[in-house]
Every structure is written in C-alpha cells, then in structure tokens.
Amino acid sequence: MLIGGVLVITRKNPVHSALALIVTLLAQASIYLMLYAPFVAGVQIILYAGGIMVLFLFVIMLVSIERSQRERQFNKQWVVGMVAATALGGLFIAVYTKGRGIFPEHSLPAVEAQNTQNVGTLLYGQYMFAFEIASLLLLVAIIGAVVMAKKRI
Amino acid sequence: MLDYIKSYLTSNLTPGSAGNMFWAFVYIVVIFLGLSVAVIAMNWLERKILAHMQVRLGPMRVGPHGLLQPIADAIKLLLKEDIMPAEADGFVFWMAPIFVVLAAFTVFIVVPFGPTHAVTDMNIGVLFMLGVSSLSALGIVMAGWASNSHYPLIGALRSSAQMVSYEIAMGMAVISAVMMTSLNQQGTGTLSMIGIVQAQQAQGIWFIFKFFPLGLIAFFIFAVAMVAETNRAPFDLPEAESELTAGFHTEYSGFRWSLFFLAEYSAMIAVSSIAVTLWLGGWLRPFPNLLTGAKWDLFFFLFPGITFLFLAGMCFYSTVRMPKHPLFRIQTIGLAGFGVALGLIGLILFIPAVRERVQDIYWFSMKVAAFMYLYIWYRGTFPRYRFDQLMKVGWKILLPMGLGVLILTAGVGLWPLIQQTIWNR
Numbered sequence: 001m002l003i004g005g006v007l008v009i010t011r012k013n014p015v016h017s018a019l020a021l022i023v024t025l026l027a028q029a030s031i032y033l034m035l036y037a038p039f040v041a042g043v044q045i046i047l048y049a050g051g052i053m054v055l056f057l058f059v060i061m062l063v064s065i066e067r068s069q070r071e072r073q074f075n076k077q078w079v080v081g082m083v084a085a086t087a088l089g090g091l092f093i094a095v096y097t098k099g100r101g102i103f104p105e106h107s108l109p110a111v112e113a114q115n116t117q118n119v120g121t122l123l124y125g126q127y128m129f130a131f132e133i134a135s136l137l138l139l140v141a142i143i144g145a146v147v148m149a150k151k152r153i
Numbered sequence: 154m155l156d157y158i159k160s161y162l163t164s165n166l167t168p169g170s171a172g173n174m175f176w177a178f179v180y181i182v183v184i185f186l187g188l189s190v191a192v193i194a195m196n197w198l199e200r201k202i203l204a205h206m207q208v209r210l211g212p213m214r215v216g217p218h219g220l221l222q223p224i225a226d227a228i229k230l231l232l233k234e235d236i237m238p239a240e241a242d243g244f245v246f247w248m249a250p251i252f253v254v255l256a257a258f259t260v261f262i263v264v265p266f267g268p269t270h271a272v273t274d275m276n277i278g279v280l281f282m283l284g285v286s287s288l289s290a291l292g293i294v295m296a297g298w299a300s301n302s303h304y305p306l307i308g309a310l311r312s313s314a315q316m317v318s319y320e321i322a323m324g325m326a327v328i329s330a331v332m333m334t335s336l337n338q339q340g341t342g343t344l345s346m347i348g349i350v351q352a353q354q355a356q357g358i359w360f361i362f363k364f365f366p367l368g369l370i371a372f373f374i375f376a377v378a379m380v381a382e383t384n385r386a387p388f389d390l391p392e393a394e395s396e397l398t399a400g401f402h403t404e405y406s407g408f409r410w411s412l413f414f415l416a417e418y419s420a421m422i423a424v425s426s427i428a429v430t431l432w433l434g435g436w437l438r439p440f441p442n443l444l445t446g447a448k449w450d451l452f453f454f455l456f457p458g459i460t461f462l463f464l465a466g467m468c469f470y471s472t473v474r475m476p477k478h479p480l481f482r483i484q485t486i487g488l489a490g491f492g493v494a495l496g497l498i499g500l501i502l503f504i505p506a507v508r509e510r511v512q513d514i515y516w517f518s519m520k521v522a523a524f525m526y527l528y529i530w531y532r533g534t535f536p537r538y539r540f541d542q543l544m545k546v547g548w549k550i551l552l553p554m555g556l557g558v559l560i561l562t563a564g565v566g567l568w569p570l571i572q573q574t575i576w577n578r
Contacts, residue, residue: 015245015298022291039344042280050287051320054313057294061306116277117341 001027012073014060018053025049039116167347169262169273180272184261192418196223199529206533217488218471233407238301241404246299250405250412253292257416260285260423265346267436267513278346279327282427283320286382289420290316293391296413300404308403311540312384312391318547319381319388325555326375329367329562330431333360336566350435357442361432364565371558372432374551376527379424381547383417385528387535388543425524426517433520436513454508457515461499468492 004024011017025048032041075081095102123131161173168177197212197219204211212219237246263278265271275281290313297309334352335342343349353359361372381388405413429435438453469492475485502508538546564571 013242015242015295019245019248019295038275038277039280042277042284045284046280046287046320050284050290051317054290054294054317057291057298058310058313061294061298061310116344 001031015057018056018060021056022049022053025053037115039119165269167269167271167274169271169275177272180270181262184264184272185258188258188261188419188422189415191422192415193223193227195418195421195525196226198525199532202526202529203533206530217475217484217491220488220491227411230407230411235408236404236406238404240301242299242301245295246404249292249296249299250409250416252295253289253416254412254419256285256289256292257419257423261419263346264423264426265350265430265435266517268347268351270436270513271347274345274347277344279331279344279349279427279431282346282423283324283327286420286423287316287320289416292416296405302404305403308391315384315388315391315540315543315547316382318544319378319551322374322547322551322555323378323382325552325559326371326378327427327431329371329555329559330360330375332559332562332566333363333368346430346435350430350437353434354437354441359432359434359437364562367558367562367565368432370554371562372428374555374558375428375432378547378551379428380528380531381543382424383420385417385421386532387537389532390537390540390543421525421528422521425521425528428524429517429520436517438512438516454505454512455503457508457511458499458502460515460519461495461502465492465496465499468495 001024004020004027007020008017008024011020025044029041029044029049032038032044157173158175161168161176168174168180200222201211201219212222215222215225237243260282262272263275263281265274265278293316294309294313297305297307297312300306331342331344331349333342333356334349337352337355343352356363359368361368380386384391434441440449468488472485472489472492475481475488502511
C-alpha cells in the first residue's frame with residue numbers, strides 16, 4: 001500500500017498514477033480483510049476500484065496528456081510541505097508510543113461471518129437517519145452534475 | 154505429510170474453509186485445466202454452431218469436422234509476431250492483458266461445483282465475484298489507452314461505459330436473489346455461493362420459480378446484463394469487427410490477443426455460473442424435492458453416462474458418413490478413436506461409485522453449458538445494438554425494472570411479517 005501511494009504522487013504520467021491508485025485501493029481492501037471486515041473489503045473493490053477508478057481513467061484519457069507532461073513541473077512550497085509532513089509524522093509517533101491508553105486493550109476480533117449482517121443491522125437500524133441523509137446528498141450531487149452538463153434545461 | 158493430505162478426504166468442507174493448502178492447490182489446478190479445455194471447446198462449438206445457424210458448415214478441414222481447429226488456432230497465435238505500436242506505453246500495454254486475465258480467472262475461487270467442490274467458500278462469495286469481474290473493465294480501459302490509436306481508445310471507452318452501466322442492473326438482480334435466501338428460520342440470508350444453493354435446497358424451489366414472476370424477471374434482467382457485461386453480441390459494439398476494426402484489442406497480436414480471448418470466454422463462464430448458482434439451483438439436479446425416492450435418484454444418476462454415450466454415438470454416426478476416399482482415412486480413424494474415447498468415459502460414468510460423486514459437477518456443468526449455448530444463439534440471432542440504444546437499455550429499462558423487482562421481492566418476501574404486524578396489532 002505504501003509503494004502504491006508513493007507511486008501515485010511521483011509518476012509523471014497521470015495514467016500511471018491512476019494505476020498505482022488502483023493498486024493502493026486493492027491493498028486497502030486487503031487491510032479491511034485483515035481487520036475481519038470482508039463485506040467492506042468486497043464493497044471497496046466493487047465501488048472504488050471497479051467503478052470510481054474507471055471514471056477517473058475516463059477523465060484522464062479525455063484530457064490531453066502531452067501538453068500537461070511538457071509543462072514544466074514546479075513545486076515552490078516544498079519547505080512548508082516538509083515542515084507539515086514532519087509535524088504530522090511526529091504527531092503519529094507520539095500518539096503511538098505515549099498514548100497507548102486511548103486504544104482498547106485487546107479488542108475481540110469480530111466474528112467474520114457476521115460482518116455483513118452486522119453492517120446491515122446497524123446501517124438500517126441505528127444509523128438509518130445518516131443513511132437517508134447520505135443518499136439525499138448523493139441525489140443532490142447527481143442533479144447538480146446533470147444540470148451542469150445539460151445544454152439547455 | 155500423508156496424513157495432512159488424507160485428513161481432508163473425510164471432511165465435508167471446501168479445502169479453503171478446511172485450511173488444507175494441498176487440496177486447495179489441487180482444486181485450483183483442476184479448475185484451471187478444466188477452464189482451458191472449456192475455452193478450447195467453446196471456440197470450436199461457437200464456430201460450428203454459428204455456422205449451422207447460418208446454413209453453412211463451419212471448419213471441416215483441419216480435423217474430422219474441424220475438431221482440431223482450436224489447436225491449430227492456438228499454435229498460430231503462439232507463433233505469431235508480437236507487435237507493439239511505436240508510440241504505445243510499454244508497461245501499460247504489457248500489463249493490460251495480464252490484468253484482464255487475472256480478473257477473469259480469480260473469480261473461479263468461489264464458484265461452487267458441489268457442496269464441497271469449490272476452492273473456498275467465502276462469506277461474501279457473490280460480492281467477491283461481482284467485484285473482481287468489475288476489475289476487468291479497468292484492464293480494457295488500460296488496453297485501449299496503451300495502444301495509442303483512435304479505434305482502440307474509442308472501443309475501450311465505450312466498452313467500459315457499457316460494463317459500468319450494466320453492473321448496476323446486475324447488482325439489483327443479484328440483491329433480489331440474495332434476499333430470497335433470507336426466508337428461513339433465523340431470518341438472515343447469506344452471500345456465500347454455497348449457502349445460496351443450500352438455501353434453494355432447503356426451500357425446495359429454484360429461485361427462478363420463486364414468487365412467480367419475480368424470480369423470472371430478476372433472472373431475465375441478470376441474463377441480459379451478463380451478456381452486456383462480457384461484451385458479447387448483441388452488445389458487442391466495442392469489439393465490433395465491422396465498425397471498429399476489433400475495438401480495444403486491435404493492436405494486440407499473437408499471444409496477447411489470445412489472453413484477451415481467454416479472458417472473455419472465462420468471464421462468460423464466470424457470470425453464467427453466477428446465474429446458475431443464484432437462480433437455477435447450482436448443482437442440484439432437476440426436481441430435487443418433487444421427484445424423490447431411489448428410483449428417481451437412479452434415473453437422474455444415469456444422465457452423465459448417457460450424455461457421453463450420446464456424444465460417442467454422434468461420433469460413430471459421422472464416422473460412417475465420412476467420404477470413402479483414401480485421403481480421408483486418417484480423419485475417419487481419428488474420429489472413430491475419439492468416439493471410442495468418449496464411449497469409454499461414458500461407460501466409466503455408469504459405475505455406481507463414480508456416478509454418485511460426479512452428479513454435482515455434472516449438473517452444474519450442464520447448466521453452464523446451456524448458458525454457453527444461449528450465448529452463441531444470441532450471437533447468431535440478434536443484430537447489434539447501437540451504442541446509444543445500448544446505454545438506453547441499460548439505464549432506462551433494466552435499472553427501473555431491477556428496482557421494481559427488488560422492491561416487490563422484498564414486499565412479497567416480508568408479506569407474512571407485514572400481515573402479522575398490521576392485523577395483530
């Protein structure tokens with residue numbers, strides 16, 4: 001996953017970056033599997049790697065690549081970037097070494113067979129309101145995209 | 154070591170679930186070989202059946218009745234020059250066929266040929282199959298782009314737009330079938346492929362006939378969407394020979410093209426096995442609960458042997474009808490030998506110990522073979538859809554139908570519960 005992530009940001013060719021992103025997303029799905037969440041892993045592969053990345057690649061291919069590759073790549077803010085990245089890395093290390101008390105001691109690995117059922121029960125039971133709001137948000141996004149893309153309403 | 158190998162033989166789990174790596178490897182090798190044989194057979198069958206539907210004969214020269222034609226094709230493809238366009242992106246051009254083949258073959262891990270005859274039984278079997286087969290759309294986009302030429306790019310973009318659109322209709326149909334598995338005592342369904350077939354066995358009905366006509370409509374939606382998903386006629390505009398000069402795999406030659414070909418037929422078999430598992434009862438023989446008893450069991454047990462003996466009979470009949478010219482002598486002998494081999498396999502399948510174990514695999518393979526015949530039949534019958542008609546069918550017709558079937562299946566399935574809640578308040 002780390003290799004995929006690094007490749008995403010260092011490749012000059014945007015299609016290569018998109019392919020590295022696909023590798024990263026597949027690695028993320030396997031991390032979900034290791035956390036005993038097979039349903040989330042499966043949905044990640046279907047939606048993210050198989051749906052969203054295809055649309056990414058559409059857009060990348062429809063935009064001319066040679067012109068953007070010939071432009072001079074510049075990065076004038078690398079000092080600030082390095083400071084921010086070091087600060088974030090320091091924060092992670094501090095939390096991991098000193099803040100062990102925040103995380104639960106030994107969380108029981110959830111029974112893998114029940115992941116789908118548990119997600120379904122929680123999503124449609126306890127978090128029903130959040131589910132409906134999220135679908136409303138997606139509807140608004142779809143309508144916005146259609147309005148922007150139509151020639152005349 | 155030997156105990157490790159033998160310890161699996163008495164368990165009733167799939168090798169993956171039992172954690173036995175040796176037998177899982179054996180199953181993988183067997184499935185891989187079987188799939189290769191199936192693709193070769195599909196090549197010959199497609200050319201022959203299309204030809205007979207178009208009132209011509211098909212390949213007749215290479216072997217007796219063209220039986221060695223797939224082998225000749227394979228040798229030709231292996232020996233062809235491997236061309237890469239000059240401006241093509243080397244790494245992506247090389248990776249694309251590999252990616253598509255990987256996506257097409259990985260789904261066979263969860264395909265259930267029997268209650269224990271799968272490589273493994275994941276809890277999310279159906280989800281895994283849908284997800285990994287959607288990765289082949291990515292491989293096609295990569296192939297079209299890496300060729301650095303107009304026709305493959307247009308073909309690749311059209312093909313992936315089509316695949317993404319029809320995945321949604323497929324998902325709706327799959328969900329309504331999976332919902333039917335939850336009509337049991339605990340009220341929880343299952344996404345595992347083996348669990349779905351066992352739910353059909355427990356409920357005593359194939360899901361295609363359940364809640365008539367909802368199961369049938371869901372099956373119909375899936376059947377149309379799966380033909381579109383694999384870019385086959387009548388949805389094969391992305392690789393139409395007359396319009397796009399072979400679409401996204403124009404620039405691929407020789408072995409790389411054969412990888413695309415292999416992946417296409419494997420994907421066809423994979424989505425057919427999803428359809429067979431979800432609606433047609435997987436490995437269950439016809440009428441498992443209606444016609445029970447030892448006599449009916451015996452009747453259905455004889456089917457594998459009878460099938461092979463029938464094929465052997467057809468071989469002998471064609472042998473007799475071969476031209477009596479000395480140049481045809483080798484072909485006649487070859488055909489007779491093939492017939493004898495098929496007859497021997499048929500006779501072996503009559504032995505009681507063998508015929509009971511072969512039942513599950515046989516019925517599953519027969520149902521998938523029926524789907525393959527349907528694929529070839531569609532190709533010979535329907536004219537091609539124009540691309541805007543194709544997208545209209547996917548979004549404006551199949552998707553609302555899928556939503557309707559989903560809601561109605563949920564309603565009809567929960568009807569006893571709804572009745573109880575309303576009338577017993």
